[in-house]
Amino acid sequence: MQPPHCRFFAQGRCNAGDACRFSHVLAPTLSSGASTTVVLNDPRPPKLPEIIGPLFSVDVECVATGVQHHDRSLAQIGLVDADGSPVLNLYIKPERPVVSYLHPLTGLSAELIAQQGIELNDALARLRATLPRDAILVGQNILKDVEWLGLKEGVDFACAIDLAALFRVWTSENRYAYFSQDHTAAVWLRGTPFARAPGAFHDALADAATSMALFHCFCRARTDLAKLAQLQQATLSAPRLASFAMQNPVFEGVCQGHRRTCTCGGPFFS
Template sequence: MAQPTVCYAVDVECVATGTDHNSRSVAQISVVDEHMNVLLNVYVQQQQPVVSYLSPLTGLTAAVLQQFGVPLPQALAAVRSVLPRHAVLIGQNIRQDVQWLGLQEGQDFDSMMDLQGLFRVWNDKDARKSMALFNYYRHTMQPDPRAMQAAHQALLAAPPPPSFAKRNTQFEGVCMGNRRTCTCGAPFFG
């Protein structure tokens, strides 16, 4: 008998370990179930020098990571312990979070759904907000195509707020990876 679909929002926050937009290190991992229960919120000790905690974007500080951080292997084991193999992972740019965590589709989880693909808007990278948005889609929009069409029209009519990367092409000397204003020369992946 097939396992029921169980959704989990996953969110990863990273600190900058260099000045180019690819120099990032996992610093916080959150997992929320479809009922909005926080199953995991773990901070990760940094093994490399941190150039910037990107605090306005991540909410992280040196003090938080030093006081509450655990080694990355311990944090990854905690993630795997709360995710069943039949889980559907939900999030903003979820593929990047999965890559940072080294999770394997079909092994550590069943599949993933990127909220950017559903709504094509930016939202704070917060696992609880991601799950709330997905639940709204699943319970309200998915069964009613007219509601989804109305939501798309409302999103198209609303001007998007500029992202952190657009407002800050660099922060504390770190390139934020805005393709149009990048000057660090690092490649863009995906």
């Protein structure tokens, strides 16, 4: 049975990620031998705020500082501008001992952090000094990154646009389908450097650039409903790879927080 849909994920503010016991990614199902299809009469079509400030995308990567799925510490901050050009790429010395750098997922290593890492407070100060207060932040589940960074809307930035909400699709099953950044980029940005190869690690700066490329691609497509529907159908139909947490319930002794395979006994917050 399909678990209930996560209303917090739909708003871009689910704290549990892959550990959530409610549904985030809704795979297409089969009905009368046909795949689920796009329905254009979305009951709540995504709305973009008026773009009156500079666009930026920010992304973070974390390392494991314990064996439970919520034992994580910031280790990289990536910031790009509206053109996808790098603005900041900061590596951070974790404040607690690292149990695993989760290298296949993050691309981080002890050597990289030792060579380029700075103190967390210094990194956050540099980010706030660089980010204009009228900035509009774009990203996949961007409010989670904002939470990690301790940024405040209306103080450190103007507003945020969640790509998970922009790229969701209202289907003939009368429900939304949601997609990971990797899956969306594989369809919408196919043939470009932003379409990550399967199994490639996540780099915060590269992920931020991909988010910005996806945002611009969506803005272009939304002016042509036929093209938008074509891309949405392709996004629904394309096969989806299992997440790192699904493929690796435990990595280097660290629980990856998939609710169905969790063994660490750590709490879930949704």
